[in-house]
Amino acid sequence: MPVIAMTHEMGSLARDVAIELASRMGLRSLQHEVGDQIAERLHVPKSLIRRLREGKVGFLEKLRTDESAEAVFAAEEVLTIASEGNVVIRGWGATCLLRPVPHIPCIRITRSVENRVRWLMEHVELDDTEAALHEIHRSDSAHAARMHERFGVTWGDPALYDLTLNTDRLTIESCVEQIQQLLTRPEFQETAASRAKLANMTLEAQVRASLRDNPATRDVRVTIEADGGRIILRGIVVSQAEREGTERVVRGVSQVVEIDDQLKLMAGSKMFPSSKYS
DSSP: OOEEEEOOOTTSSHHHHHHHHHHHHTOEEESHHHHHHHHHHHTSOHHHHHHHHTTOOOHHHHHTSOHHHHHHHHHHHHHHHHHHOSEEEESTTHHHHSTTSTTSOEEEEEOOHHHHHHHHHHHTTOOOHHHHHHHHHHHHHHHHHHHHHHHOOOTTOGGGOSEEEETTTSOHHHHHHHHHHHHTSGGGSOOHHHHHHHHHHHHHHHHHHHHHHSTTTTTOOOEEEEETTEEEEEEEESOHHHHHHHHHHHHTSTTOOEEEEEEEEOTTGGGOSSSOOO
């Protein structure tokens, strides 16, 4: 059940590599489908999610967008897709989200700015080099900011990837062959431990998304740890009602078979008239 996490970098030809790799190995290649699911979950237009990722939303529109919820749902979607296997996932922080799973290689496809600008001009039939360069820099800045904000990493840090391929020097076919060879290495073979790691991470993401999706628990911030179907909850809640509401939502997530509630009540919680706090 191969799973490959790949970067999304405008004009790098990552899309071409992902499609060719998926075609040769009989895998799905996903990117926009992830955003479509998130848009449906947030009840917003699909175009808004795409513009948000590319840093194209205006100030007021950005204020009205729940980016925190978008991050939670994106993590759930990526991990759920990965747990199903047989897929190439491009973008959405997949290289950071899936990096803890030993059998999933994290691939960066890169290219010089000059060639990325040339690609963009040909792709959209643009004859303004400066405008194309500005678009590339704007896209890079938006992705770098999101990766730093959500994962605390520097976008492009070579330590984040198992393999970096430069399409200035390598053809699409050569990139695909390099990735296929990497998948045969012992380091990237699935094991019972690596499958369990992915399953636990997926369940944690699903529990976190369910809490966020429920009006009664969307403001709850607790630590969630999965071990098999057992969920361990740690942190502070402001009331017994909030504690019971959290347990109720967690219990409703399929695959959860047991809850170990280690939550603590906030001292002086009677001062809070509701569970809504920041």
